[in-house]
Amino acid sequence: MLHFPERKLRPGVKSDTTRVLWARRPPRAAVVFVHGYRGEAIGTWSRFDALLPMSPKAADYDLFFYGYNCFSSNTMAEASLLCDFLTELHEDGGALLRKSLALADVRPGPLSYGEVLLVAHSIGAIVSRRALLFARQLRRPWEERTRLVLFAPAHRGAVISELLAELEGAWLSFFRAGFRHMSPLVAEVAPGSPSIVGLEADVEREVARGARHLLATKVVIAEVERVVSNLKLHDLDPVPVVVRGSTHTSVCKPRPGFLQPLTEVEDVL
Amino acid sequence: MxxxxxxxxxxxxxxxxxxxxxxxxxxxxxxxxxxxxxxxxxxxxxxxxxxxxxxxxxxxxxxxxxxxxxxxxxxxxxxxxxxxxxxxxxxxxxxxxxxxxxxxxxxxxxxxxxxxxxxxxxxxxxxxxxQPGDQTQLHGLFSRFLGLVNRLDADEEVETFLWFVDSGSIGSANLGTTKRLLRNHDRTMKVLLKRAEDRTAAEDSVCGAESFLRFCAELDALLAEAEDFPVFQAAMWNFYAYWFRLIGRDLGDALVGILDTLAGWVSEVSEPHEMPDRSRREDLVSQFWRSVEPDTTSAAVHRRYSDLLRTLDESGGGVDARAIRAYVSPVKGAVERLLSGEYGRALRPG
Structure with a gap:
């Protein structure tokens, strides 16, 4: 095992749902997984938590499964909180390590990440890109040491009825009228909404100013997709990679015999 | 070290x-x-x-x-x-x-x-x-098991549900109030859409039941994957022996009762209309996305999306029978396997 078993990032904080697998040897980088609508820190990425630590390529990475409110909150607030979290990782990661891993001393040296790879699913892609835009505006020194890998990104919005229908193993997927529920987040991610249009314009503008890290390193899309549009974000992002036989939900869930989601991430480590 | x-x-x-x-x-x-x-x-x-x-x-x-x-x-x-x-x-x-x-x-x-x-x-x-065997495989499975243990341990809604299963109560809320709430699918939907901080104890228990059934499915899958390591498999099952053996009958009654209640919602759906409704919804959504081109104005996209939601809304409420059936059967299978005690046989006395 190249990593310590999964645990809470902040053991004493009940409301914090972020989980972490600390690398056993001093890491050179980190991967932060960011889930989508009503997702769970680990559940959305089911089996990444078990399979990625087996990969020698991941040995030098701390693996964070970021937990946040992707239901009743809004993308702006959550992006700001994610930006704060990334700042904390860069500026005070050692303190996080010591609180979460009682044996922090077995990993010598200061904690300093050369790079943070954000791996985001669906609405998590909106939250992640917006977080990087905030980091740029705030002139965070770490902002250019980030890369994005996006699974089924919702950068053109998401259809709420299909988001609910695709919630795997969740009782909400049983209800045909659940989409009548409205929240700031649901309104924000509606296709054509000002928030969605604004994000695209902001990314385009900042990329033109040289912020190449706002472009995705890789975009992975589902073969059967009804929740989001598979259209590229103008000509900014790379040609997408398709996971055969996948849906919006399964595109980011590797399992034995269906390892492409895993290999797509391994390829960029 | x-x-x-x-x-x-x-x-x-x-x-x-x-x-x-x-x-x-x-x-x-x-x-x-x-x-x-x-x-x-x-x-x-x-x-x-x-x-x-x-x-x-x-x-x-x-x-x-x-x-x-x-x-x-x-x-x-x-x-x-x-x-x-x-x-x-x-x-x-x-x-x-x-x-x-x-x-x-x-x-x-x-x-x-x-x-x-x-x-x-x-x-x-x-x-x-x-348990002899490939250490990498065994340690990987154990790491996954620890993840399950940690997540269940941190879930306060599951704690409330299991407390009710174990004859506990909070105020006037207990397993009976949880079951009564679940009989009404509209009320259940509203509970699931509520913010956690706004829920009552009975509503927490409903959400806890959903999470615990998800845990059962995950544990069952993990134990099945450990079938080549029977002693290890039995040890992991025994970690939850209080629930699956000591009060297995009460837990089984509660879980199977809840799954039957969910399955009962299906009877309200008219079978011949079930598939066309779902297919129609999927077609409508696909048509919507096809109508969104790179150069479509945001106003046009927004208008078409509003039209889509209005059309979907006209199809009314109710439940998706196919989704419920696809869920209930495998989860019930997982619960039954966990309660049967079969996973624990390698460490059974005698």
């Missing part, structure tokens, strides 16, 4: 030296001091000997956490995730706690649990179970 020593120290710190075990450890220390007046035999009695008060429940919970920690160390020992020899000071302390007459009676007679017994015998050098 080498790999195995690091694993041992990490498990010890994470599970044994945690806040939740501190009260049990303090009570055990006090019970060994003369004249301190701690009657652990009474505190750890079977509930038939006398009703357990709320303050006693909190103290007993601490002992449950302590025994769970030793259970995890036993599983880790079975698969050689930790060294065969533990530090002498640790062995003496652990053996003292697990051999304490009141504690031993608690886990061997009052609420029989196998793993603490096995660990005591291992520490005493009497006997030890072992």
């Amino acid at each position: 080498d790999y195995l020593e690091t694993n041992f120290a990490d498990l010890e710190q994470q599970y044994l030296r945690r806040d939740e075990t501190s009260e049990a450890l303090a009570l055990l220390r006090r019970s060994r001091s003369p004249g301190k007046g701690i009657d652990l035999t009474w505190l750890l009695r079977h509930h038939d000997e006398g009703d357990v008060t709320d303050p006693e429940t909190r103290k007993r919970d601490s002992f449950d956490h302590l025994l769970a920690a030793y259970g995890l160390l036993e599983i880790a020992s079975i698969i050689r995730f930790v060294p065969g020899d533990v530090p002498i000071a640790f062995r003496e302390e652990a053996l003292g706690q697990l051999s304490h007459p009141a504690v031993k009676k608690y886990y061997e007679t009052n609420y029989p649990l196998l793993l603490p017994s096995l660990y005591r015998k291992r520490l005493a050098g009497e006997a030890s179970e072992d």
